[in-house]
Amino acid sequence: MAIDHEMKVEIIHRATIKPSSPTPFHLRDFDLSIIDQIAPVMYIPLILFYPNTANGNVNIITAERSKHLRKSLSETLTHFYPLAGRIMRINNPYIECNDEGAQLVEARINCSLSEFLAKPDPQMLRKFLPTAVECKEISKIKWLLLVQETFFQCGGMAIGLCLSHKFADASTLATFINTWAGISRGSVNSFVLPEFGASSLLPPLDCSEAQQLDLPVIQLVPEKSCETRRYVFDAANIAALRSRAASLAVEKPTRVEAVSALIWKCTMEATRSNNTSDFSSPRRSSWCHNVNMRHRVEPRLPDNLVGNLVGYFVEKAEESEVVDLQNLVAKMRKAIEKVNKSYGEGIDLEEALDVVREYANLLKSDEIDNYNCTSWCRFPYYDADFGWGKPVWVSISGVTFRNMVFLMDSRDGDGIEAWLTLKEKEMALVGSNKELLAFASPNPSIIYN
Known part of the structure; x- marks a missing residue:
């Protein structure tokens, strides 16, 4: 399908989503494992595209879905409570699970889903993400999780996620997205809640131990060309x-x-x-x-x-x-x-x-x-x-x-x-x-x- 206009994504609103229930005090400090420590400073990106199969007013449908996603994300953060926290200390980082929340971005794009998917542009896909994948240093990471919901003119939507690689790998991302989806549709028995404890298997090192062992750090350097x-x-x-x-x-x-x-x-x-x-x-x-x-x-x-x-x-x-x-x-x-x-x-x-x-x-x-x-x-x-x-x-x-x-x-x-x-x-x-x-x-x- 030919497109006779430039595709543009417009940010409508930014909100902070906090867990639906407060994190217990004994869970406030979340240790990162040694593999988390050496993971690259970047976000793991994922974008999921959904058509609008419902009948009715598109504006009403998108408003209801946006509200529903916010509520279910808040409930999901209660189970994934570290994602609502903040990374503390640069040399020996851990997550302070302080319930400060994740960021949710609402956006609109001036085309239909089918128009975009006719020839998806890898660079345009970055517009469906709430932040850049690349980060320069750990001190610049405020949010461990950012989500962007982008609605197409037809009522279809894209859900873009950026999850800090200091907390998660691809498997963790799959667990998170399916837990959130299961909570969203109310299917209690169709998903598995997360388990924590990687730091017990792979204990973190403090700064002096890291220097003694010559702890490697994986650095991915962005390049313009x-x-x-x-x-x-x-x-x-x-x-x-x-x-x-x-x-x-x-x-x-x-x-x-x-x-x-x-x-x-x-x-x-x-x-x-x-x-x-x-x-x-x-x-x-x-x-x-x-x-x-x-x-x-x-x-x-x-x-x-x-x-x-x-x-x-x-x-x-x-x-x-x-x-x-x-x-x-x-x-x-x-x-x-x-x-x-x-x-x-x-x-x-x-x-x-x-x-x-x-x-x-x-x-x-x-x-x-x-x-x-x-x-x-x-x-x-x-x-x-x-x-x-x-x-x-x-x-x-x-x-x-x-x-x-x-x-x-x-x-x-x-x-x-x-x-x-x-x-x-x-x-x-x-x-x-x-x-x-x-x-x-x-x-x-x-x-x-």
């Missing part, structure tokens, strides 16, 4: 890609392994092409992938245990290596098996910190091209029904962190949406890669009727 693009792999193309990536070493690559290997291959080819044109020698490349600890630790940790329960594996490709899908998949499988074995024997804190140190050093290194992949596949974001149906699309937004790859499920659960943020010159080469385009569609429309 980056571009974000979305590529969608449907189920049929993923099956074909998995078949091509299979080998004697890995007979059945997973969806994520196959897609990750292809993206890594394309980025390496783009980088090497750039270096050749600049008369530079090929560079080494690394692929860092986040993994959810909850499923890998024995005994298994509950899905609703909140906090940053994230591990990493890093694989490298030398400058002289032949870039090959099967080889890259084999590297990834070997690395994840090593991670599974390690966590299956319990959490070795020093070993985990060594991996994070390697990752943090790679982020700062100019000697190697480092790509950072986060997979949100299989997290139940599409189950978030607030009382007016499940979302027709769930997305992130454009970011300015270089060499970032986000993988998310498509709505049917079988496809994968890949969000790539690269330097503009490198992105142009990746975007024209024939192998990538053989398996992925660049930014297709979201059809939901």
